[in-house]
Amino acid sequence: MKNYKVNILYSDTGGGHRSAANAIIEAANRLMLAKFPGSINNIRFAADNVVEKSHPANKALVDFYNFLLRYHQSWMIYYFNFINAFRIDNNEFIYKFTKKYIHEKLLELNSDILVSVHPMLNNYVVRGLEELGLRDKTKFFVVVTDPNDGLWKGWAACKADLVYVPNELASNKLIEYGVSPEKIKIVGMPVHPKFLDQSNITKSDTKMSLGLNPRLYTVCINAGWAGGGNMLSILREILKTSLKIQVVFICGNNKALYKEACKISKNSKILAKILPYCENMPNIMDITDLMITKGGGLTVYEALAKNLDLIFDTISQPMPQEAGTIKHLCDEKRAYGLSDPSQVGKIIAKCQDRHGRNAKNYKNNKYDCFGSYIIAENIINALHKDLVLMKSQELIEEETSMVS
DSSP: OOOEEEEEEOOOOHHHHHHHHHHHHHHHHHHHHHTTTTGGGTTTEEEEEEEHHHHHHHHHHHHHHHHHHHHHHGHHOOOOHHHHHHHHGGOOOHHHHHHHHHHHHHHHHOEEEEEOOOOTTTTHHHHHHTTTTTTTTTEEEOOOOOOOOOOOOOGGTTTSSEEEEEHHHHHHHHHHTOOGGGGEOOOBBOGGGGGOOOOSHHHHHHHHHTTOOTEEEEEEEEOOOTTTTHHHHHHHHHHHHHOOOEEEEEEOOOOHHHHHHHHHHOOOOOOOEESSOOOOOHHHEEEEEEEEEOOOOOHHHHHHHOEEEEEEOOOOOOOOOOOHHHHHHHTSSEEEEEGGGGHHHHHHHHHHTTTTTOOOHHHHHHHHHBBHHHHHHHHHHHHHHHHHHHHHHHHHHHHEEEEE
């Protein structure tokens, strides 16, 4: 019996692409256990960060992206425009130096289905498959992780077999970029299933284990994977207020931010728990009432899946790939934008006042977050049909052999 391989390709530009890959794999494993038990031993899902491994120049671009993400998000528009203008996702010069790696990687993976969750991979992967004569053997899917119309042009994978998108905004932009509408499926954001699960913690106990008051309204300030943005300014303003709240401040992979946040919150009247990079965000979100964050697609929709109120850091100009997400959710009254740190207290007070009375938003939020399950089920269904056909053929051959 043939074993099928599904490989998900990503890059660690921020943490969202790795999160999307892990979300699809977890959803697939759960679905195979629950709905396709006959497939679990025959379909293997795996993920790999390949962009930074392909060439030192690409590693430098990844590192520079993360530098901007951590320290200079307002400069990201120049990086974004440079990448789109010079089509770094589909550049002959770059391909020349990465071709050997791409060919070797595709042959090593020997995939039945390749899934890209990163815009810089798509054109190079398709080209490699074509040159190796693997287009008939290996299907190629793209999962767009930006839920807006401010898309990198690299998401427009015109030669992909399918392109999964979070919403109509992204779909319309890809059509504008030349992707055939027949190849596009709107599925919602690929949120990890653990953010969709029913919480199994006792909130008061979890708060106390972190040294928090079990009864206080809790605000999470999330500086993201890289630990960037204007979160320190926001924290300072919150600590000046007389709000009856407490704060969880998540610093991401930024040690300097962690040290500074600890310093400024040390003698504050408002309790502030400062955390480095957090491995257990679902539990943090379970004890949180409101999250202040930038507009990273996966983090935002993970928070929406947990039904949190949202405030976006728009003090500096948002990154182009996130600005559309912020505008979309603020226009729908599902989030607030913060352009002046001094206004954060008023917005928090407003959220406190309406807390627990946004049931309509909760329903919409959940509906937009099941992309990981839909994508995983589509992939398993496609392979499961092949498995059923193969098993039927084996039975026929076995019966024919017995008769003979």
